[in-house]
Amino acid sequence: MLTYCIRRRLFVTSHNVSVDICPLHVLLQVSKHSVKSSDGGPDAAGDMLQLLQRRFFIPPDPHHAESLLKGRTCVYGPLGVDLKRNLLDQWWASVVRSRPQVFGISTLYELGDKGAGEGNHKEKLGDSVDELLQRRQPWRTRLLQGALAQYVPSLELMNRKLPFGLAETGLCYQPEDANSDAIGCSSEVTEASLVWFCSPRTSSQWLDYWTRHRLQWWRKFTLGPSDFSTRDIQDEERNHGTSRGVTVLYQFPWGTETLETLWMLGDAALLRSHTGSRDKLQCRDGKRVVLPHVLSLSANMDRGVLAVLFNSLQHVQKVDSKQRLHQRTVLKLHPTLAPVKVALDMGKGSTSELRQVCEGLLHELLDVGISAWPGYMDTTQSSMDKLHTKYDEMGVLFTLMVGENTLENGLLLVRNRDTTIRETMHISEIRQFLLKYISAAEKI
Template structure:
C-alpha cells in the first residue's frame, strides 16, 4: 500500500515563498569546518573511499547502485548484501552484549515502530496516512481552504506515528520497570531497532538502525554517569578497531546542545571527509520524563539513598549503520604484494576484528575428484556452522579460479581463514589453511579446523 510520510502537520499558506532550501553535502560541510587539506592527502583519502565503496559493492556488503552507496556514506540503512548484513548483526550483538552485560541494572526492552493517536514524540515524529484517502481529499474542489486544512489535520491525527528515536519507548516503559529495581536508582533500559529520520535536510525519512540506552539516575550524579558511559562507549568502539586512534570523544558545546540537555558528548570517527558521530550521549534532566507521564511526580519518584526523587536521564544513542561504515573504513588496508611470478599487485584486505568479521572460514576445493571433495567440504561446512562459526561455501563456484584470485577475493571480503580441501585430504585428512592477516599457509588435520578457529576467535575477544 502506498503511503505519504508527513512530518507533523501540513499547513497550506499562500504567503510562504516557493523556494527550495538546499544543504551542503556532509563532505563539503566538514571540509569547510576543518580547513583545506593538501592535494596529495585529498587524493589519497578520495581513493581510499572509492576503493572501499567498490569493494562493498563487489563483495556483497551493500547492494550495487549509486543510491545504496550514497545512503551508506550518509550513515543510513541501505540494501545490505549477505556480508554487510552479517557485519551489522555482529556489531549489534556486541553492542547489546557490552551494554546489557556491563551492569546488572540494565534491562532490555522492545517497543513498537508505530503508534496510534496524536501523542507527540519527544524528538518529533512522522505520520503515515493512506495515499488513497489523501488523494481523495485533495481532489475535492468544493472544499474551502479552511475545510481542507481541518480534514487533513483529522486524517493525520488518525494516522500512525513512526518513531524517529528509541528514547520515547524507554520513557514510556519507565514506570512498569520500577518493580524490577524496587524503585532504587540507578538503572537503565536498552533497545535496538529501526527508526526513521530526515536526511540531508529533506522531509522524506530514511531508515536508520539505532541502539539506545536510557539511564535513569540521581540528579546529583547525572554528570558523573555521563562521563562514565562516555568512557565505556569509547573503549568499546576502540576494542574492535584496527586503528583505535581514529575513534575519539568530544564535548558538545554551545548551540549544538539539544533543547533540554545540560551536557552532551559525542563518540566520533575520523572519516576522510571529517568527523562523524557514532554515538551521542545527552544529560537531559527529567523534563522529558515528566512530559511523557503528564507531570505525575508521585509515581515517577525513586529512592536515592533516603531521599525520593524524580530521576534525571542520561541517553546514549548509537548509529549502527554509520558504525558499519566506520569499521569498514578503519579495517581497509592497501599494500604492495608480489605474486608467484614476482609481479607486484596492490593487495586490498579488510582486516576486520575476528569477532566482527562476517565470515570466519571460506571452504574451497583443490585438485582431486570433484564429487568426493564436495562431500568433504559439505561435511566440514556443517560442522563449522553447528559450532557457531560462519563459513562461506566457496566450493559452489564452478568457474576455474587460481588460488591467487581466490585469496584476493577473500581478502577483500574480510574472510579470516581460507581452507583448501584437495586429494591429499582424502588420503590423509590433511588440508591447507591460509590466514588473512599473515598470508601464512599451514597444514593441519581436518579434525583440528573447528577448534583452531574457535580458539583464535576466543583469544581475540579476550584481548
C-alpha cells in the same frame, strides 16, 4: 518503493515539514559531490563502495550506496546484513547482557495513541494513500520516548532502586540534511539506544563513565583506534533541556562524522512524559528518595557499519618471487564482526570425494555457529591468487583448502587472512582451533 515514499510523506506531514517530496529521480541518483581522501588521494568513498558492491555487502543500486555513505539505512546484501547484525549483537552484549541493571525493551514505530495504531494494523490494502496521509500518524525520530514511557513499569524490576537502564535497537525516521538534494524526505536510521536513570548527584559521573565505555567499545573492533574520538558539545549546540552532551566521532576520509551522542537530560524529559503525580516517578538512592536524572545514549549503527568498514580496509604491498610489486586489498574486519569466518575450497583430487569432505566440514562448522562460505560449490576455475583476493576483500578470516592430502591423511591447508601464512592442520582440529580463535578475539 511505494511504501518508502508513503513513509516519507507521512513523516513530512506529521512533522509539519513545509517542503516538497523528493522526486524519484533524485532518490535514485548518486551524490554529485565527490569525496576525496584527506591526503589528496583517489576517491576513497567511491573505491570503498565499489568493493562493497563487488563483494555482496550492498547491492549495485546507486541509491543504496548513497544512503550508506550518508549514514542512513540502506538495502544490504548478504555480507552487509551479517556485518550489521554482528555489530548490533556486540552492542547488545556489551550494554545489556553483561549488566544486571540494564533491561531490553521494544516499542512501536508510531508514537500515536493505541486506537490510531490499531487502526493502521487493520487498514485494508484497498485504502488510498490520501486516507493514510490524513491519519498524520507521527513516526518516531528517536528511541528515547519509548524508554521514558516504560520507565514506571520498569521500576518494579529494580524495586525502585537506582541506577538502571532501558535499551533498545530499531529504526527511526529522520529528515534529510538541509543541504541535501533530497530535502524534505525522511530517511530510516538504525539506532541503538540506552536510557540510563540515575540519582541527580551521580549523573555527571555516569556521563563520564558511559563516554569512556562507548569510546572503548568502538575502538575495540578497529585497526586504527586513534580515528575514534570524543568531543564535548558546546553550549550553542546543545538541545533545549540538556545540561551536558558528548559525541563519539569517527574520522572518515572526507571529515569527522558523529557515531554516537550522549546527553544529560536532567529530570525534565521524564516529567514531560509522565504528567501528574511525581510520587510514582520517585526512586530510592540509598536512604534518600529522589526524582531520577536521565542520560540518553544513541548510536547510529548504519554509520557505525561504515566506520568499521573504512577502518578495516588496508592496501598492503608485497613483492613476489620474481620481484614484482603487488598491492593486496584486504578488509581486516574484527573476528567477531566478520560476516564469514571461513571459506571452504577444494584443490586437485576426486571431485565427488572432496565435495563430500567439504560439505561435512561445512555443516560441522555451522553447527557450532561458525559462518562458512561454500567456495567449493563454485565451478568456475580460478587461480589461488584470485581466490585469496576475493576472500580478502570479503573479510574472510581463514581459507581452508581440501585436497588429496585430506583424503589420504586428513591434512588440509589453512591460510590466515591477516598474515597470509599457510599451514597444514588435521581436519579434526579445525573446529576447536576456530572456536578458540574467535573466543580469544572477543575477550580483547
